[in-house]
Amino acid sequence: MLRLEPRTSPSHAMAIASPVIAAVAMLVTGFLLFRLLGKDPVEAAYIFFVKPLNSSYGLGELLLKATPLMLCALGLGLGFQANVWNIGAEGQLTMGAIFGGGVALWLGDSSTWWGLPLMLVAGVIGGMLWAAIAAWLRTRFNTNEILVTLMLVYIAQLYLSYLVHGPWRDPAGHNFPQSRGFADAQTMPLLFDGGRTNWGFLFGLILAGALWFFSRRTYAGFRLQVAGLAPAAAAYAGFSEKRNIWLALLISGATAGLAGICEVAGPIGQMQQQISPGYGFAAIIVAWVGRLHPIGIVLASLLMSLLYLGGESGQMSMALPSAITGLFQGLLLFYLLAADLFITFRLRNVRTTGQPDQAPAAPVAAASSGGPGATPLESSP
Amino acid sequence: MSEPIESPPRLVLTGITKRYPSVVANESVDLTVRRGEIHALMGENGAGKSTLMKIVYGVVRPDAGYIRWEGRYETIASPAQARRMGIGMVFQHFSLFETLTVAQNIALALDTRMSNAVLATRISEVSERYGLPIDPHRLVHSMSVGERQRVEIVRCLLQEPKLLIMDEPTSVLTPQAVRVLFHTLRNLAAEGCSILYISHKLDEIRELCDRATVLRGGKVSGTAIPREETNDSLARLMIGSELAECRLEPNKTGEVMLAVRELTQAAADPFGTSLADVCLDVRAGEILGIAGVSGNGQKELLAALSGETLTAAGSIELGGRPAGQLNPAARRALGLTFVPEERMGRGAVPPMSLASNALLTGARNGMVRNGLVRTDSMREFARDVIARFNVKCGDERSVASSLSGGNLQKYIVGRETLLKPKVMIVAQPTWGVDVGAAQLIRQALIDLRDQGVALLVVSEELDELFIVSDRLCVLARGRLSPPVRLADTSVEQIGLWMSGQFGAQAGEEATHAAA
Numbered sequence: 001m002l003r004l005e006p007r008t009s010p011s012h013a014m015a016i017a018s019p020v021i022a023a024v025a026m027l028v029t030g031f032l033l034f035r036l037l038g039k040d041p042v043e044a045a046y047i048f049f050v051k052p053l054n055s056s057y058g059l060g061e062l063l064l065k066a067t068p069l070m071l072c073a074l075g076l077g078l079g080f081q082a083n084v085w086n087i088g089a090e091g092q093l094t095m096g097a098i099f100g101g102g103v104a105l106w107l108g109d110s111s112t113w114w115g116l117p118l119m120l121v122a123g124v125i126g127g128m129l130w131a132a133i134a135a136w137l138r139t140r141f142n143t144n145e146i147l148v149t150l151m152l153v154y155i156a157q158l159y160l161s162y163l164v165h166g167p168w169r170d171p172a173g174h175n176f177p178q179s180r181g182f183a184d185a186q187t188m189p190l191l192f193d194g195g196r197t198n199w200g201f202l203f204g205l206i207l208a209g210a211l212w213f214f215s216r217r218t219y220a221g222f223r224l225q226v227a228g229l230a231p232a233a234a235a236y237a238g239f240s241e242k243r244n245i246w247l248a249l250l251i252s253g254a255t256a257g258l259a260g261i262c263e264v265a266g267p268i269g270q271m272q273q274q275i276s277p278g279y280g281f282a283a284i285i286v287a288w289v290g291r292l293h294p295i296g297i298v299l300a301s302l303l304m305s306l307l308y309l310g311g312e313s314g315q316m317s318m319a320l321p322s323a324i325t326g327l328f329q330g331l332l333l334f335y336l337l338a339a340d341l342f343i344t345f346r347l348r349n350v351r352t353t354g355q356p357d358q359a360p361a362a363p364v365a366a367a368s369s370g371g372p373g374a375t376p377l378e379s380s381p
Numbered sequence: 382m383s384e385p386i387e388s389p390p391r392l393v394l395t396g397i398t399k400r401y402p403s404v405v406a407n408e409s410v411d412l413t414v415r416r417g418e419i420h421a422l423m424g425e426n427g428a429g430k431s432t433l434m435k436i437v438y439g440v441v442r443p444d445a446g447y448i449r450w451e452g453r454y455e456t457i458a459s460p461a462q463a464r465r466m467g468i469g470m471v472f473q474h475f476s477l478f479e480t481l482t483v484a485q486n487i488a489l490a491l492d493t494r495m496s497n498a499v500l501a502t503r504i505s506e507v508s509e510r511y512g513l514p515i516d517p518h519r520l521v522h523s524m525s526v527g528e529r530q531r532v533e534i535v536r537c538l539l540q541e542p543k544l545l546i547m548d549e550p551t552s553v554l555t556p557q558a559v560r561v562l563f564h565t566l567r568n569l570a571a572e573g574c575s576i577l578y579i580s581h582k583l584d585e586i587r588e589l590c591d592r593a594t595v596l597r598g599g600k601v602s603g604t605a606i607p608r609e610e611t612n613d614s615l616a617r618l619m620i621g622s623e624l625a626e627c628r629l630e631p632n633k634t635g636e637v638m639l640a641v642r643e644l645t646q647a648a649a650d651p652f653g654t655s656l657a658d659v660c661l662d663v664r665a666g667e668i669l670g671i672a673g674v675s676g677n678g679q680k681e682l683l684a685a686l687s688g689e690t691l692t693a694a695g696s697i698e699l700g701g702r703p704a705g706q707l708n709p710a711a712r713r714a715l716g717l718t719f720v721p722e723e724r725m726g727r728g729a730v731p732p733m734s735l736a737s738n739a740l741l742t743g744a745r746n747g748m749v750r751n752g753l754v755r756t757d758s759m760r761e762f763a764r765d766v767i768a769r770f771n772v773k774c775g776d777e778r779s780v781a782s783s784l785s786g787g788n789l790q791k792y793i794v795g796r797e798t799l800l801k802p803k804v805m806i807v808a809q810p811t812w813g814v815d816v817g818a819a820q821l822i823r824q825a826l827i828d829l830r831d832q833g834v835a836l837l838v839v840s841e842e843l844d845e846l847f848i849v850s851d852r853l854c855v856l857a858r859g860r861l862s863p864p865v866r867l868a869d870t871s872v873e874q875i876g877l878w879m880s881g882q883f884g885a886q887a888g889e890e891a892t893h894a895a896a
Contacts, residue, residue: 219749222740225733232727235689236719237741238710 004345014343019289019296022335023303029331039318047317048310058309060195064267065308067197068093068259068276070204070301072283074211075255077292079248081215082224083231086134086249088149089256090280092127094156096257097264098163099126101179101271104186104264105168111185119186120261127257128250130156135249139242145249153280161273168271179271188266200262204301207255208294215294224248256280277308278326285333304329389452390415391544391575392437397446399432406432407443408599414544419566419576421586421607423619424596425815430579433596434546437577438470439463451543464492469537470546475529479522483515487536507538511565522652526674527558534565545569546577551585555674556843556876563589581619581816582844583612595619620816629827629849635665638835639686639717639804640698646685654678656685659861661854663804663835668826669864670850671839672875678859679839680722683808686837687719688712700803714745716803720794720810724786728793731782735774736763738781739796746800762799770795771821787814794822804835811845823849843872857881 027045034044052058072089079086086092100123107115130152137143161177168179188198215221227234227244234241263275286304290296311325394412398405407429414420424430435441437448439457448455450466457463460470477486484501495503501517508515513531521529530550537545547566551559566576566589580586586593587607595603595618603618644659656678663669673679684690686697688709697705699715707715721728729738739762740748748759763777770791774784781789790811797805807826811819826849830836839856840846846853853870855862855878862883865874 217754219740219744219752219754222737222754226730226741229732230726230730232723233730233741236687236709236721236727238688238708238713240708240710 003348004341005348007344007346011343015340016291018339018343019291019300019336021339022289022332025335025339026328026331029335030328033327037320039320044314044318044320047313049306051317052306052309052313057195060192060197061309062302062305063191063197063201064195064305066301066305067200067204067266068263068279069283069286069304070298071200071207071259071262072252072256072280073286073290073297073301074204074207074294075252076283077287077290077294077297078211078215078224079252080228080287081292082228082244082248084245084248084252085146086131086149086252087146087284088131088134088151088153088280089252089259089283090276090278091149091153091156092130092253092256093260093263093276093280094153094160095130096123096127096260097271097275098156098160098260099123099129099257100261101182101264102168104182105179105271107183107186109183111183115185116188116265119265120258123257123261123265124254125257127253127255127260129253130257131249131253132246135246138245138249145245160271160275164271164273170270177273181270182265186265187269188262196267198262198266200259200266203258203262205298207258208298212294220247256283282308282329285329285336289332289336303332307332388416389449391418391451392577393447393449394433394437395447395449397433397436397443397448399429399436399441399443405599407436407596409446410596410599410601412594412601414575414577416543416575417570417573418592419570419578419590421590421593422577422579422596423581423586423593423615425581425619425817428596428619429599430596431548434470434548434577434579437463437544438468438546461492464540464542467541467543468546469540469542469544471530471533471537471548471550473548473550473552475533477521477529477532480520482518482520483524483532483535484517486521486532487517487539490536491539503539504535508535511535511538511568512561513565526676527554530554530562538569542574544575544577546579548579549581550578551580551582552841555879556872557880559585583615584844586615587612597621616816629668629851630831632666632831632851634667634851635833636701637662637698638665638700639663639806639837641686642696642698644682644685644692644696646681646690646692648681649690654681654859656681656859659856659859661837661861661864663837665803665835666830666833667851668830668836668838668849670846670853671837671856671861672843672846672853673839673841673856673879675841677857679808679856681859682856682861683719683721683806683839686806687717687721713742713800718742718797718800718802718805720790720797720805720807722808722812724789724793725782729781729789732780734763734778734780735767735772735784735792736760736777738792739763739766739777742796743800762796766792766795766799769799770825787818790814791818791822794825798825798829802829802834804837805829806837806839808839809842810838810840811842812840819845843875847872855879855883857883 031041031045034041053062072093076086076089100119103119103122133152134145134148137148138145164177164179170178170180188200191197191199191201215225223234223239224244224247226237227239227241259279260275264271268275282304286297286300289303290300307325307328311322311328314320314324315322390413392414394410397407397410399407410433422430422433432441436443437457439459439462448457455466457466484497484504487504488495488497488500504515504517513535515528515531515535521532550562554562570576578590587610590607593605593607594601595605597619602621605615605618607615641659641661644656646656648655654677659682661669685692688707692705694703694706699712699717702715704712704715725731730741736759740754740759743759743762748755748762760777766772767774767777772792772795773788784792794810810822810826814822823845826836826838838846838849847867850867852864852866853875854864855875857879858881862878
């Protein structure tokens, strides 16, 4: 019989290696999968993982798609450390896009230096407000933030849909559900010529550094970590649970909101019904693959971005179904969780012993001098 | 029960050795238990008592050595076999289902099937015969700890054991309940049942036991006839050196630093205890001890004092200021420090370093400036605690979970002490801590008192409270007795109070056991 046993000392090195193991296992499974589908696995691997990076344009796309993943995952990772389970970054991203995009539409064609900063601030506020609903419900009514943040995703998306079908629809847009394009002054400056990477990527890197500093060097960051690692110790030390929940949700809402406005003011350039292919959800995987550590999250967001690019490339060149991206994301998370399980547990083959009660009454004795032992009930007076 | 003179001893262990990957739990242990004898197995935490008992009860197999049972060599392969041979064991932590009745619980544990009606009569018979009154149809959750222990004992007695192993049975009992237990054990022994009594309480062993085997570091460090020994000579066998004694010199007390005024608080937890009209004062330079069996409101009182649950503003005063509505951090700012009962996960964050664990409560003592953590001062503070409280660990970067319970307790007590409190609250200061470390911790508390700190110590160990307290109160069923000076009271009186009878009824004596 196989049984899981906790390990006495979980390996620290393996905790860092497990995302790499998961990525390799994902590649191997993908290889087998392509073979089963009758595609040439080597060619598929090339198209999926190498071709997208073959040009400077491709590299730019890698950074572009990594940006929202990174921004969302950085904030989520901070909350996950504190046992605050915001899984609705997608909704906060959408709300950030609505708030920031609303400012852009309000500004119209005017070109002022403060227009873009105002849009970014509005995006951040939008994300924070959306997360604040969950924080308020959790601290006031002890409502589960997993459910609330998730449900708010759909509300945000439907609200966006209403806006682009109704009040914000471009009158000259042939009835397509999309707004007017943002003016040049209201779009994110590009990082390099010839690609689509914008300043958002830079924001991500700066944020990674800031959050690393926050976790490692500030008392507020310490309090969040204690709340996650030992809630009773946090209560004992007098760290307010409510303050931690608010902080974690507001920060993750803010980063997701920033991701949203960077998308619509960046590569999209207008408001439309579909602004994210699930970046906010994929960011949950990114946060865990990155071990909730800012540097890990930056690297993991690049990997996840490659999966998006590879999925697109595979659809175009090999007629693979579009579900392929989600499939690889799922594989990655599955293998990561499996690898993590074996860091803290090990599998042991336990010999199935018979019922102890049915063991022979006469035990194997070192030097038995008599017959089988009598039943204990027999002898007492 | 009379035995032929030449009849072999009930249990003889010869050269029992058990090695674990990192430690030798037992090394060539010899032990002989005669018929009808109460035999003490003594030793500090980690001396190997539990492993040895698990070997006798068939839970663990020895690597080497022989077990002779009534003259025959035996290999005890399982607890079921041990029970069939006539060995019963009452564990320190009970394994009873709270939602079932006594009879149902016992039926679950019996190796033989018996109808419920028969079983209930048997339970009544046995419990009457040995003076252990229990009602077979009562639900376990409504029973006190002492009553639950009776259920465990009766469960063993139903099997008519020839050897009964008792693991630290008195740690959860009031002094009166201890008397009743001793009476039962003596009756059992007189009928010929042998008893292996595991304990580190020297007084009890000297009173109850016929012979003692002392373990130290996994080896037998000596055997003794406890009645002919003193506490000091037994302690020497146990820890290998003299016990320095804690001294409580008379001390001048200052003003009231911690006051509780008519604190009445319904329990948040349905199985908790509500506090009713609790009043107390602790002055600067004194230690107020709170005795009582756990589950009588200790958890609730401590949470109210530490600020983990809030109460009416005026019901708690710290340094003369109303504090009932302040959270733990705000109370710390008023000079309160607190050592909780649970070390791992409450008093310390297990996966964090000792230095980070210093920051857990030390933010107000220079470890945080402008919201930023000052790593240097945090590590220096941790090094200081480790050095002054003799904490055995790698260094301040070791994670808390790598420390043994006793060492972590020294670290936490040291941390809360060096944070320079005005008021310090300590719950179960030496629970599960070995004798040497317990002495060090108690001395640290007394030193603080001599420096003019007001201390409140909640403990289940009456002996300990009689060592460290200036005054004593008893918490029973959520009510607090009036305080008494230590000189004006006795273990008997406190014991009576522990059952909830405060005040003038001190004359009513509990049943005393005949030797």
